[in-house]
Amino acid sequence: MSFIPFLDAGESVQIDDLTIENGEERIAVYGRLEIRRDRIGLQDIQALKAQVDAIACELEGSAHLPERVRSAQQMSVMPSPFTDRNCA
Numbered sequence: 001m002s003f004i005p006f007l008d009a010g011e012s013v014q015i016d017d018l019t020i021e022n023g024e025e026r027i028a029v030y031g032r033l034e035i036r037r038d039r040i041g042l043q044d045i046q047a048l049k050a051q052v053d054a055i056a057c058e059l060e061g062s063a064h065l066p067e068r069v070r071s072a073q074q075m076s077v078m079p080s081p082f083t084d085r086n087c088a
Contacts, residue, residue, distance in 0.1 A: 003051065005058040015047045025069050027055060 003013050008024040018033035033048065035041045059065065 003054070005055045013047075013051060015044050015051075018048070020051050 003011050003020070003022060005022065005027060006024060008022055010022070012019050012021040016031075016033050018029065018031040021028040021030075033044060035045050
């Protein structure tokens with residue numbers, strides 16, 4: 001697969017209705033994946049395991065991991081230029 005964890009090239013991987021979206025600081029996993037007791041279920045779980053293993057390997061190989069990177073919610077919010085602060 002061409003998905004290299006934390007190399008942000010706007011890539012994402014789709015496994016059924018589950019999406020793994022690549023980014024430089026974080027990888028987003030969202031959607032739904034049903035693992036059924038059939039060949040498709042086996043293929044899906046193997047694909048998911050391969051992605052999780054690749055992400056874990058990349059993190060384990062990183063020498064200088066911070067305790068926690070800032071989340072999108074922690075980033076500063078710019079005030080709206082359309083808000084008139086002099087109005088009551």
